[in-house]
Amino acid sequence: MGFDIIGCRPSSEVGKYFCNDVWNWRPLAHYCYEIAPDITKHCREWHTNDGDGLDADQALALAARLDAEVRAGCTEQHARRHESVREMMPTKPCWLCGGTGTRKPPSGRGIAEASDALDFDSNGEIVIRGNLIDKNCPIGPGDMKTGVKCNACRGEGFTRPFAAHYPFTVENVRNFVAFLRECGGFQIG
Numbered sequence: 387m388g389f390d391i392i393g394c395r396p397s398s399e400v401g402k403y404f405c406n407d408v409w410n411w412r413p414l415a416h417y418c419y420e421i422a423p424d425i426t427k428h429c430r431e432w433h434t435n436d437g438d439g440l441d442a443d444q445a446l447a448l449a450a451r452l453d454a455e456v457r458a459g460c461t462e463q464h465a466r467r468h469e470s471v472r473e474m475m476p477t478k479p480c481w482l483c484g485g486t487g488t489r490k491p492p493s494g495r496g497i498a499e500a501s502d503a504l505d506f507d508s509n510g511e512i513v514i515r516g517n518l519i520d521k522n523c524p525i526g527p528g529d530m531k532t533g534v535k536c537n538a539c540r541g542e543g544f545t546r547p548f549a550a551h552y553p554f555t556v557e558n559v560r561n562f563v564a565f566l567r568e569c570g571g572f573q574i575g
């Protein structure tokens with residue numbers, strides 16, 4: 387899943403389109419409403435593809451606020467703090483194999499169901515909806531010991547918590563500022 391931020395009245399190529407995957411977008415959006423809540427409140431839905439956004443004046447105001455933060459070195463500090471928090475997050479028993487390191491080989495349908503069943507709660511923790519195990523798979527639960535090596539943890543039984551996969555970089559903020567200046571307002575789609 388990703389986010390396409392579309393410029394409403396772009397004045398250049400840069401202002402037409404800004405794209406982030408979900409991992410990069412979430413920390414960027416969080417940073418925006420941390421430093422500019424008075425501006426970001428005009429957009430209610432930062433994490434859905436429902437077309438909410440900011441108008442031209444609000445986008446320019448947000449660009450100015452972010453640019454000031456980057457110039458003052460505050461964004462760099464935020465990025466370092468974000469990275470150290472990510473590094474200190476402890477590993478957890480693998481969410482897919484339950485820490486055993488092995489799992490049943492899912493069929494094609496099982497894999498599709500698995501990816502559809504994954505979601506995140508507000509803390510960035512993995513939430514599994516529905517059933518990950520294909521009922522038509524000929525291998526039963528008793529065969530877990532001899533099942534295939536788990537592809538989520540590479541058989542190690544532990545994975546990094548999902549919250550540790552969200553990067554935050556100054557470069558992404560700079561690119562967003564360049565977009566905001568030229569977009570003439572934007573919609574999140």
Ligand SMILES: [Zn+2]
Nearest residue numbers: 480483536539
């Ligand atoms: Zn595993």
